[in-house]
Amino acid sequence: MLLMAVAGLGVGCGNPDEAPAKETAQELTEAEARxxxxxxxxxxxxxxxxxxxxxxxxxxxxNLSLAERVALVTYGKGTMPGQKGTLNRSEIRAVAQYIERFRE
Ligand code: HEC
Incomplete structure (x- = not known):
């Protein structure tokens, strides 16, 4: 019985089309990052x-690294506002990752 329950929990984690399971509570969806x-x-x-x-x-x-972008978004620079008080760490990371798509 226990085995079946564990197997049951695993279902749904592998399907990329489904809303991301909250097993990775840290990860934001692409739509959320956008x-x-x-x-x-x-x-x-x-x-x-x-x-x-x-x-x-x-x-x-x-061409900043992800770590550099995370730091920049967190603390800001010049006239760019830091997001430390407004976004949590997962959100900052998600947005820092999101902008990689703009690269040419
Ligand atoms: C008020 C305008 C403003 C907003 C809002 C803003 N930025 Fe910026 N951003 C800037 C400015 C100005 C710089 C240049 C900072 C400097 O080097 O002095 C910059 C620099 C950057 C850089 C560094 C690019 C490089 O290679 O030098 C990244 C990455 C970046 N911003 C991402 C973001 C992200 C992600 C957000 C949203 C969380 C954001 N910015 C919001 C104005 C803004």
Whole structure:
């Protein structure tokens, strides 16, 4: 019986089409990361990272590492606001990862 219960729990974890199971409570879905980006970042960086408003750099030309981006988004730099008090660590990481798609 116990074995069956354990096997039952495993179902649903492997299907990428399903809403991400909360077994990885840390991970945000891509849609959530995108929503955060649009809400917090697109004002300056634009939907595609290329807006360059408020003297922000073109994110498609950025080659910072993920760790560097996480730090930058957390603490901010120059006129870019840090998100330390507004986003949690998973959210910051998700958004920092999300912008990799803009790279050319
Ligand atoms: C108020 C405008 C503004 C907002 C909002 C903003 N940024 Fe920025 N961003 C900037 C500016 C300005 C810089 C350049 C900072 C510097 O080097 O002085 C920058 C730099 C960056 C860089 C570094 C690019 C590089 O290679 O140098 C990344 C990555 C980045 N922003 C991502 C984000 C993300 C992700 C968000 C949302 C959480 C965000 N930004 C929100 C203005 C903004």
């Amino acid at each position: 929503a955060l980006y649009i809400r917090k970042c697109s004002l300056c960086h634009g939907d595609d990272g290329k807006l360059m408003a408020s003297k922000s750099p073109d994110l498609s030309q950025s």
